[in-house]
Amino acid sequence: MNTQAPDYRYHTLVVTVENKSGVLARVASLFARRAFNIESLAVAPTDDELFSRITVVVDLESAPLDQIVKQLDKLVNVVEIRELYPGHAVERELMLVTVSAEPDRRDEIVEHLDRAGGKVLSVGTDRMMLSLVGLPARVDEFEDLLRPYGIVELQRTGRVALATLDDHDGPGR
Amino acid sequence: MDGGRALIRALENEGVEVMFGLPGGAILPVYDPIIDSSIRHILVRHEQGAGHMAEGYAHATGRPGVAMVTSGPAATNIVTPLCDAYMDSVPMVVITGQVPTGAIGTDAFQECDTTGITQSITKHNFLVTEAQDIPRTIKEAFHIATTGRPGPVLVDIPKDIVDPGNPRSAMTWTDDVTIDLPGYNPQTEVDPEAIRAAAELIRASERPVLYVGGGILKARAADALRELAELTGISVVTTLMARGAFPDGHDLCLGMPGMHGNFTAVTAMQESDLLIALGARFDDRVTGRLDGFAPDAKIVHAEIDPAEIGKVRRPDVAIQGDVRLAIEALVAELATNGTGDVDRDAWRSRLSGWQERFPLAYEQWVPGDPLKPQYVIECLRDSTPDDTIVASGVGQHQMWASQYWKFDHPYTWINSGGLGTMGFSIPAAIGAKVAFPDRMVWAVDGDGCFQMTAQELVTATVENIPIKVALLNNSYLGMVRQWQEMFYEERYSEVFLSKDVPDYKMWAESMGCVGIRVDDPEEVESAIAKANEIDDRPVVIDFRVDAAEKVYPMVPSGATNSELVVPPFQQDQPR
Numbered sequence: 001m002n003t004q005a006p007d008y009r010y011h012t013l014v015v016t017v018e019n020k021s022g023v024l025a026r027v028a029s030l031f032a033r034r035a036f037n038i039e040s041l042a043v044a045p046t047d048d049e050l051f052s053r054i055t056v057v058v059d060l061e062s063a064p065l066d067q068i069v070k071q072l073d074k075l076v077n078v079v080e081i082r083e084l085y086p087g088h089a090v091e092r093e094l095m096l097v098t099v100s101a102e103p104d105r106r107d108e109i110v111e112h113l114d115r116a117g118g119k120v121l122s123v124g125t126d127r128m129m130l131s132l133v134g135l136p137a138r139v140d141e142f143e144d145l146l147r148p149y150g151i152v153e154l155q156r157t158g159r160v161a162l163a164t165l166d167d168h169d170g171p172g173r
Numbered sequence: 174m175d176g177g178r179a180l181i182r183a184l185e186n187e188g189v190e191v192m193f194g195l196p197g198g199a200i201l202p203v204y205d206p207i208i209d210s211s212i213r214h215i216l217v218r219h220e221q222g223a224g225h226m227a228e229g230y231a232h233a234t235g236r237p238g239v240a241m242v243t244s245g246p247a248a249t250n251i252v253t254p255l256c257d258a259y260m261d262s263v264p265m266v267v268i269t270g271q272v273p274t275g276a277i278g279t280d281a282f283q284e285c286d287t288t289g290i291t292q293s294i295t296k297h298n299f300l301v302t303e304a305q306d307i308p309r310t311i312k313e314a315f316h317i318a319t320t321g322r323p324g325p326v327l328v329d330i331p332k333d334i335v336d337p338g339n340p341r342s343a344m345t346w347t348d349d350v351t352i353d354l355p356g357y358n359p360q361t362e363v364d365p366e367a368i369r370a371a372a373e374l375i376r377a378s379e380r381p382v383l384y385v386g387g388g389i390l391k392a393r394a395a396d397a398l399r400e401l402a403e404l405t406g407i408s409v410v411t412t413l414m415a416r417g418a419f420p421d422g423h424d425l426c427l428g429m430p431g432m433h434g435n436f437t438a439v440t441a442m443q444e445s446d447l448l449i450a451l452g453a454r455f456d457d458r459v460t461g462r463l464d465g466f467a468p469d470a471k472i473v474h475a476e477i478d479p480a481e482i483g484k485v486r487r488p489d490v491a492i493q494g495d496v497r498l499a500i501e502a503l504v505a506e507l508a509t510n511g512t513g514d515v516d517r518d519a520w521r522s523r524l525s526g527w528q529e530r531f532p533l534a535y536e537q538w539v540p541g542d543p544l545k546p547q548y549v550i551e552c553l554r555d556s557t558p559d560d561t562i563v564a565s566g567v568g569q570h571q572m573w574a575s576q577y578w579k580f581d582h583p584y585t586w587i588n589s590g591g592l593g594t595m596g597f598s599i600p601a602a603i604g605a606k607v608a609f610p611d612r613m614v615w616a617v618d619g620d621g622c623f624q625m626t627a628q629e630l631v632t633a634t635v636e637n638i639p640i641k642v643a644l645l646n647n648s649y650l651g652m653v654r655q656w657q658e659m660f661y662e663e664r665y666s667e668v669f670l671s672k673d674v675p676d677y678k679m680w681a682e683s684m685g686c687v688g689i690r691v692d693d694p695e696e697v698e699s700a701i702a703k704a705n706e707i708d709d710r711p712v713v714i715d716f717r718v719d720a721a722e723k724v725y726p727m728v729p730s731g732a733t734n735s736e737l738v739v740p741p742f743q744q745d746q747p748r
């Protein structure tokens with residue numbers, strides 16, 4: 001088992017778990033009690049209804065990757081853990097955001113949005129709701145851009161990831 | 174069939190011969206079929222007792238201990254033994270009652286989130302919601318508890334699925350249930366490459382030490398270990414959890430390392446150039462301050478739990494897998510390719526020099542002195558059969574028992590190491606005695622510990638489980654007193670119990686035991702002889718021992734093992 005990771009602070013793990021009640025709580029409480037820090041976490045069922053897939057970005061400053069992976073692997077409901085090395089994964093995150101937008105500032109906002117590749121979901125008298133799917137870093141940047149306009153409400157999904165196509169049998173585990 | 178009957182039948186099918194428990198509302202339907210079952214049920218006086226009895230049984234036999242209790246307060250009462258078993262890797266299956274499935278989440282009477290509470294202190298737990306799932310879940314629970322690194326598994330059973338009066342309890346019994354645990358595959362086979370690499374390090378080492386932990390006992394690897402030690406001539410230290418895994422009487426045995434380990438065991442590890450860790454986990458009580466632990470040692474770490482490898486100290490060679498298989502493979506490798514020709518005479522003479530200068534010792538009793546606790550342990554050791562099982566509580570008495578007993582057989586020492594649970598000894602001794610009714614079982618207990626679980630002596634009397642208790646009564650929470658004496662300038666805060674309350678002799682007698690009190694060293698042997706003759710009821714001997722006695726040697730917390738404090742009369746010896 002190759003547990004040698006490149007020297008990045010954040011590392012993405014794709015964890016396949018049994019689709020049973022309480023499994024997410026087991027994973028979350030493991031991180032809490034072992035003092036492993038989570039940068040982001042996303043869960044959803046997979047194409048096989050028996051399993052769910054958790055994409056978790058862990059902070060390696062709190063614990064070595066090797067320990068995190070091995071402790072996760074001890075959970076009986078955890079079926080498989082794949083490491084996605086940065087550069088070997090396609091990562092995306094979705095952001096929904098409602099931003100203050102008086103009519104005279106809308107063009108400006110839409111310009112930013114177009115450049116980032118986002119969408120206008122709806123427009124109100126003094127607000128707009130936008131969505132953006134992108135690399136987490138791009139989503140961060142766009143969030144920063146919007147902040148001066150006044151963010152009313154914002155929700156991000158946390159990142160999800162798949163191994164790159166030429167890499168499917170690659171460095172995962 | 175109904176779920177309740179299915180549950181008992183599933184336990185019978187797992188070979189369960191005895192279980193420890195106490196009924197109540199939510200588990201009531203499961204208690205009815207017990208009347209007709211081959212399983213012996215032992216009715217405890219407190220659910221904590223049931224858990225520790227199951228642990229004692231498991232420690233002594235290697236088979237999983239089983240406890241069954243009701244929901245809510247009963248489930249919370251057994252939390253401590255679950256955590257204890259988790260820390261010490263004890264195979265155990267605990268069944269808890271739960272409110273009916275429809276009431277879960279409503280704060281119903283005696284509802285508590287048992288699986289939530291015990292999630293982090295069990296190897297795994299289950300909340301069963303369908304009667305049909307009961308047999309498979311029980312099978313999975315035993316499988317998980319006993320394979321890989323053993324541990325406690327809890328099965329929470331809502332009342333409606335076991336109550337024959339409820340249609341939800343209806344199920345069809347079938348003998349062929351298969352476990353379905355896609356995420357559970359403990360790897361037992363060892364990598365031959367790692368074995369070769371470990372053998373190379375062994376061949377090249379000048380100062381090797383076999384550092385043996387409780388995993389050796391869990392893996393039934395004591396014989397293999399002995400072969401390895403004798404083949405290589407490498408000395409062995411046995412941790413608190415591994416006492417008995419290698420005979421104390423063997424020339425190669427150095428005894429216990431760690432915070433209260435003997436000088437030679439601690440120092441041999443400290444000065445070693447190769448630690449061969451077998452079923453051990455580099456616990457802080459063994460390593461002392463980590464950055465000063467065995468600074469020159471390379472590490473071979475053979476261990477079943479991958480997460481333990483590299484958790485505390487990065488090994489030079491990791492052997493992941495069953496430690497018995499690992500040792501057998503090492504023996505085969507070393508037998509074939511030789512054990513090397515490094516001259517270890519200098520190392521051996523350093524070891525024996527330490528043994529001569531720093532034996533385990535205490536200041537001998539002189540007339541007028543109070544009774545010495547170490548002397549009581551020595552007398553007990555010398556006047557009990559070789560295969561006597563000793564179960565201890567937690568505190569000074571535990572350390573003296575571990576130090577001064579001579580363990581020459583595996584599975585004769587039962588104690589709470591990882592969690593350090595006061596009150597462990599009496600119920601654990603009961604569990605061991607249930608497993609081996611023909612062997613002598615002594616609990617070595619402290620007065621503080623005794624007051625936490627003594628009520629189980631009622632269980633012992635009523636169920637005819639004649640254990641013996643040596644109470645080292647120093648009127649203090651002695652271990653805490655020792656820390657306050659040494660590190661808090663003798664400012665004793667809330668550690669004095671009482672000189673005369675309770676009256677342990679009367680208390681023992683009121684519980685149906687024989688009670689004996691000993692103040693005078695002259696009476697120790699005759700009291701033990703008398704106790705040894707009684708086999709129809711439990712015996713408690715209240716040994717009133719010196720409260721000022723301290724456990725030596727000691728590594729102060731936060732210090733490195735090189736700063737081991739030896740008893741005052743050894744302090745002038747050259748190290």
Ligand SMILES: Cc1ncc(C[n+]2csc(CCOP(=O)(O)OP(=O)(O)O)c2C)c(N)n1
Binds near residue numbers: 566622623650653
């Ligand atoms: C349940 C529990 N509470 C508190 C402690 C902390 N503690 C460790 S040893 C000890 C003193 C034990 O007293 P006693 O049973 O009289 O044993 P002695 O040290 O005097 O031999 C205490 C309070 C513990 N280990 N377990």
Ligand SMILES: [Mg+2]
Binds near residue numbers: 568621646647648649
């Ligand atoms: Mg005491």
